[in-house]
Amino acid sequence: MGDRPSFLSAIRSGLSARAAAVVCLAVGACALGMPPAISADPPAGDRTAVRPERTDADRAAAVEGLRSRYLGEPATWPAPRVDEGVAWRELGLLPPVVHPQANPFGDAKARLGKLWFFDPRLSASGEIACASCHDPAHGWADGRPVSQPSGGTPGRNTPSIRNVAHRSALFWDGRAATLEQQAEEALRNPREMAASDDHVVGLITASPRYRELYAAAFPDRPASLAGVAEAIACYERTVVGGHSRFDDFLRGDATALSDAAILGLDLFRREARCMNCHHGPTFSDDRLHVLGLSFFGKSNEDLGRYRVSGDPADSGRFLTPSLRDVTRTAPLMHSGRFQLSGVLNMYNAGMVRLRRRGPWRDDPLVPVPSRHLGPLGLNRQDLADLAAFLAALEEPPDGERPPQLPVAADIRAAR
Ligand code: HEC
Ligand code: HEC
Numbered sequence: 001m002g003d004r005p006s007f008l009s010a011i012r013s014g015l016s017a018r019a020a021a022v023v024c025l026a027v028g029a030c031a032l033g034m035p036p037a038i039s040a041d042p043p044a045g046d047r048t049a050v051r052p053e054r055t056d057a058d059r060a061a062a063v064e065g066l067r068s069r070y071l072g073e074p075a076t077w078p079a080p081r082v083d084e085g086v087a088w089r090e091l092g093l094l095p096p097v098v099h100p101q102a103n104p105f106g107d108a109k110a111r112l113g114k115l116w117f118f119d120p121r122l123s124a125s126g127e128i129a130c131a132s133c134h135d136p137a138h139g140w141a142d143g144r145p146v147s148q149p150s151g152g153t154p155g156r157n158t159p160s161i162r163n164v165a166h167r168s169a170l171f172w173d174g175r176a177a178t179l180e181q182q183a184e185e186a187l188r189n190p191r192e193m194a195a196s197d198d199h200v201v202g203l204i205t206a207s208p209r210y211r212e213l214y215a216a217a218f219p220d221r222p223a224s225l226a227g228v229a230e231a232i233a234c235y236e237r238t239v240v241g242g243h244s245r246f247d248d249f250l251r252g253d254a255t256a257l258s259d260a261a262i263l264g265l266d267l268f269r270r271e272a273r274c275m276n277c278h279h280g281p282t283f284s285d286d287r288l289h290v291l292g293l294s295f296f297g298k299s300n301e302d303l304g305r306y307r308v309s310g311d312p313a314d315s316g317r318f319l320t321p322s323l324r325d326v327t328r329t330a331p332l333m334h335s336g337r338f339q340l341s342g343v344l345n346m347y348n349a350g351m352v353r354l355r356r357r358g359p360w361r362d363d364p365l366v367p368v369p370s371r372h373l374g375p376l377g378l379n380r381q382d383l384a385d386l387a388a389f390l391a392a393l394e395e396p397p398d399g400e401r402p403p404q405l406p407v408a409a410d411i412r413a414a415r
Contacts, residue, residue, distance in 0.1 A: 051271070053379050063259040066266050071254055078266070080275040083372055089280035091269070093250050094242040097165040103180055103230045105237070108216035113235025115213070116228055118402045121203055123193035130186065130193075130232065134161045136400040139328035140239065145336030154300040155191075157336030160329050162395065163322060165237035169286045172334040173305045174319045179233035180226075187225060200225045209406035239400070241324055245392040257392055264389025267382055272347070276372035283323035283393070290316040292352040292369040293333055302334060303365065316367025325395045340390065344383050350375040 074090045099105040120129040140162045146155030176182040187195045204210045204223040248256035294316040305314035332338045
């Protein structure tokens with residue numbers, strides 16, 4: 001299968017799709033650590049010719065037409081290239097946030113939620129806050145490959161919490177449907193904050209300011225971990241973006257996107273077929289798919305949704321992440337093992353397909369990649385344009401600062 005560093009440097013240097021396909025398969029074999037018993041098949045239809053590169057004059061002419069086209073109403077944009085049966089939604093501006101009836105917005109509640117989001121005293125160790133991993137200074141993620149691996153399963157990359165108000169499935173395996181449920185799990189999770197009801201109630205009781213804010217946010221309701229989770233969820237729904245250069249362009253600023261980004265937008269919607277999964281204002285379909293990056297058969301194997309459902313058909317399925325602000329949340333993917341250029345090269349090659357062989361001949365858990373993936377035939381210019389478009393989804397820093405935390409004099413006793 002060859003020597004890993006040279007394959008990796010080839011991936012980084014940008015290649016023809018054909019070469020990238022070969023390299024990716026090889027890298028797949030190395031990076032995914034496939035033992036010899038399992039081999040990578042080129043994805044079906046691996047015959048895509050690489051699109052010829054364009055001259056500067058041709059690019060300029062293409063951009064001119066596309067820029068005015070995309071400045072028009074989305075309904076007049078060129079039709080996206082999506083496969084039959086995909087219920088795609090057009091890219092666009094984020095709609096206003098809707099707070100759920102079960103947890104309506106309240107000013108005191110959101111302020112309380114913010115304090116708790118940043119307060120490490122909620123954790124059993126007194127050292128970890130939500131913001132330790134979802135740090136506004138790191139695009140609301142943490143910049144680490146994975147967070148806190150322990151307990152025999154590999155850790156996962158921390159997603160940004162910006163715009164989570166707009167998602168209908170949460171976690172890389174989609175196991176939480178609401179932010180309330182998610183916050184409660186993060187609080188209780190022994191690998192995250194390991195908080196108990198008693199501990200949380202103890203902190204509130206120990207702080208006059210927390211007591212006062214809690215009473216304002218939840219009149220007539222005793223302090224509880226569930227209340228804390230609701231307040232945090234309420235605050236998270238106020239953490240929204242929508243100020244990227246792409247958003248400015250959609251609001252009519254024709255100069256907000258560079259020529260490369262305009263070409264990249266068009267590629268994203270059509271030739272690169274990304275809209276099969278990354279669509280709508282959040283750039284996610286809120287569904288789970290197999291890309292084939294599960295490290296199947298390795299010590300760092302993560303079978304995604306299968307870990308939750310136990311259904312072999314879910315082996316290797318992960319939730320489509322939002323691509324808003326993706327340039328600030330590297331390293332990428334659930335495993336935190338990839339950089340953007342490598343990800344684009346892998347998509348261009350059609351990702352990796354494992355052939356059932358040897359000990360895995362009859363193994364129903366061998367992940368079967370999505371039918372929406374296949375070699376794309378993009379050239380080096382195209383890949384750079386696609387990257388320029390994704391960079392235009394970057395949010396400006398939102399200036400959120402850690403708040404002054406309430407004093408809780410006897411918190412030690414309460415813990
Ligand atoms: C130790 C680091 C860490 C801490 C502390 C932490 N998180 Fe997370 N968070 C993660 C990781 C890792 C994931 C992805 C886990 C997975 O998908 O299995 C995640 C996922 C999430 C998600 C889902 C995002 C998405 O797009 O799917 C939300 C929302 C979230 N965390 C909020 C919180 C809140 C609220 C707290 C505090 C109560 C918190 N987190 C504490 C690391 C952390
Ligand atoms: C079959 C559905 C599907 C298609 C098509 C698809 N993606 Fe993805 N994308 C996903 C899923 C699922 C993940 C997360 C996979 C994982 O972590 O194992 C992902 C992850 C990513 C990530 C990493 C994001 C992060 O925060 O870690 C980037 C970047 C990305 N996709 C860009 C693209 C681009 C560009 C295209 C078009 C060339 C594309 N995707 C096509 C489903 C898809």
